Amino acid sequence: MVIICTLNISDLFPGGWIVSGSVVLNIGVAVLLGYILYRLVRFFVWFQYTKNVFKDVPGPKDTHWLYGNLHLLPEDSEERLMLLNSFCKSFPKMFKFWVGPFRPTLTVNHPDTVRLVLKTAEPKPTGFDGVYRFGLPWLGRGLLIAEGEMWAQSRRLLTPAFHFDILKPYIDTYNDAGNILLEKLHPVAMSGKSFEVFQVVSLCTLDIILRCAFSYYTDCQRKGSTHPYVQAVHDLSDTWSYRGRKLYLYPDIIFYLTSRGRRFKKNCDLVHSVAEDVIKNRKAALDNQEPSATSAKKYIDFLDILLTVKDEKGKGMTPLEIRNEVDTFLFEGHDTTASAISWILCSLAKYQDIQEKVLAELDSVLEGRNTDDLQWNDLNKLEYLTMVIKEGMRYHCPVPFIQRQFTKDFELEGKTFPAGTCVSIQMYGLHHNETVWEKPMEFIPERFSKENVAKMDSYQFVPFSAGPRNCIGQHFAMNEEKVILAKLVHRYKFELDPDHTPKKKMAAVMRSDNGIMLRISQR
Structure with missing residues (x-):
């Protein structure tokens, strides 16, 4: 030819x-x-x-030619957490951890090293061996994973959704959802039997985020003991973490051939359908100018902003961008707060003296009222409860780690690292660092008194991250946790189940591998 x-x-x-x-x-x-x-x-x-x-960077010596240091991670969730914490003890500022044969990850766990990373807006790693790549099919490039100009624009457009004037009316929803939770727990209190906390609290926090951020009402707390969305998120989070530890599952073509990969895809479809249903309902309300539409509501919520916001060129968000943000905020808005509330209740059940101090403060704030509903102005009065919440987030770490990938060379501890280096901020290690915290393995709320906080390094306690990529919804989460915990402690006394010891499970969110079983009784 x-x-x-x-x-x-x-x-x-x-x-x-x-x-x-x-x-x-x-x-x-x-x-x-x-x-x-x-x-x-x-x-x-x-x-x-x-x-x-x-x-010359310190780190574990036992390095496999293929797996790097991944083979050191035990299958048992709590043993894995303890191993990582032992690395943080041995290397109190930073250490290397090889992910496979070619990718060393730098782990930082001290304010001096964490500061350099968090003060930047460097992106999350989403390359072949980047841990956030495994979450992309679920969350897309929403605010959690977005990078560069896409992240900067989304952050700028969505920040108004968490303005003080918008957060303030949410107090009514917190109270209402909390009252449903109290009602649901009443038979449990009467029975004297223990119950699994995370599952029940997750439905409450899902109810709150759906109502506050999306004006979407499902009555999910009363409809059953669980919800398909909550179960799907649990499994997605667990699989995300599992895949990151298994080098042979990094290629998509292999992962999606496995039963776990097929289940991950099925769960992604489920959570996407929930997000799309939320968006569809609001669009219909806006188009038909129904009472639930923006013009008739007491406040503009997160979804209103997603659907109506425009950039400097008058361009709105695409349907996929909107769904990515809805998926991201549904996950971050209910799962992390459920983790924090559940683990804090576990600590209150263990330390009865702390629980009684919280109760005494609540009695003082609510004195003379015939309801345990909190008002907006009450939140700043709950100083001791705030200390308990902060200590709970330090001690239990609802978000145990995050990662960044540097786009340019950077210097840390006198050494220059090349562009492309992945850095893992080990929150659990930072929050239990013996060179930073006194008695880090003890639960001491008083360490967060105003006097002690004033002496702290600003990068010593970062449950919501810090710097330009900090959690946009942290005030929303703190207010929600105060109201729900206040209602629970004011109505019920919490005690440990003597036959059960929860085991921490570090994934995208800190969970319990065997549940958190507690007993409650009416006050």
Whole structure:
């Protein structure tokens, strides 16, 4: 076969040469092989440089030629957490941890090293071996995972959704949802039997985020002991963490052939359907100007802003961008607060003296009222409860770690690390660092008194992250936790189940591998 070029090929090949198909094919193969060789050389040079940089960084010695340090992680969830914490004890500022044969991750767990990372707006790692890549099919590039200009624009557009004037009316929803939770727990209190806390609290926090952020009413607390969405999020979070520990599951083509991968896909479809239903209902309300539409509500909520916001060029968010943000805030808005509330209740059940101090403060604030509903102005009066919540988030770490990937070279502890380096902020290690905290393994709310907080390093306690990429909904979460915990403690006395010891399970959110079983009695 002969290819005749219409672009005067004789100008390129003097003397009347004719280029055959096989020659073109050979040139194409040569170019492709040359490009592959170029990429391999670049990778080899980068890897050798990175390996030399990390050579003197402290870290675990037992490094496998293929798995790196992943093989050191036990299958038992609590043993895994304790191993990571032991690394933080041995290396109190930072340490390296190899993820596979080619990727060293730098883990920081001290204010001096955490500060440099969190004060930047560097992105989350989403490359082949980036842990956030495994969450993309679920959350997309919403505010949690978005990077660069996309993140900056989303942050700028969505910040108004958490303005003081918008947060203030939510107190009524917190109270109403909390009252439903109290009503639901009444038979449990009468029975004297223990109950699993996380499951019940998750329905309450899901109810709150659906109503506050999306004006979406499902009565999910009364409809049953669980909800398909809550179960799906639990499994998605667990699989996300599991996949990050299994190198052979990194390729998508392999992961989605496994039963776990197929279940992950099915759960993604479920949570996406919930988000799309929420969006569809609001769009219909806005289009028909129903009473629940923006113009008739007492406040503009998060979804209102998603549907109506426009950038400087007058461009609104795409349907996929809206769904990504809804998925992100549904997850972050209910699962992390459920974790915090559940673990704090576990500590209050263990330390009865602390529980009684919380009760005494509540009695003082609510004195003379015939209801335990809190008002907006009451929240700042709950000083001791606030200390308990902060200590609970330090001690239990609802979000145990986050990651960033530097886009440029950076210096840390006198050493220059190359662009592309993944840095893991180990919150649990930071919040239990013996060189930072006195008696870190003890639950001491008084460490968060105003006097002690004034002496703290601003990067010593970062349950909501810090810097430009801190949690946009942290005030929403703190207010919600105050109201729900206040109602629960004021109505019921919490005690540990003597036959049950919860085991921490570190995933995207700190959970219990075997549940959190408590007993309650009416006050």
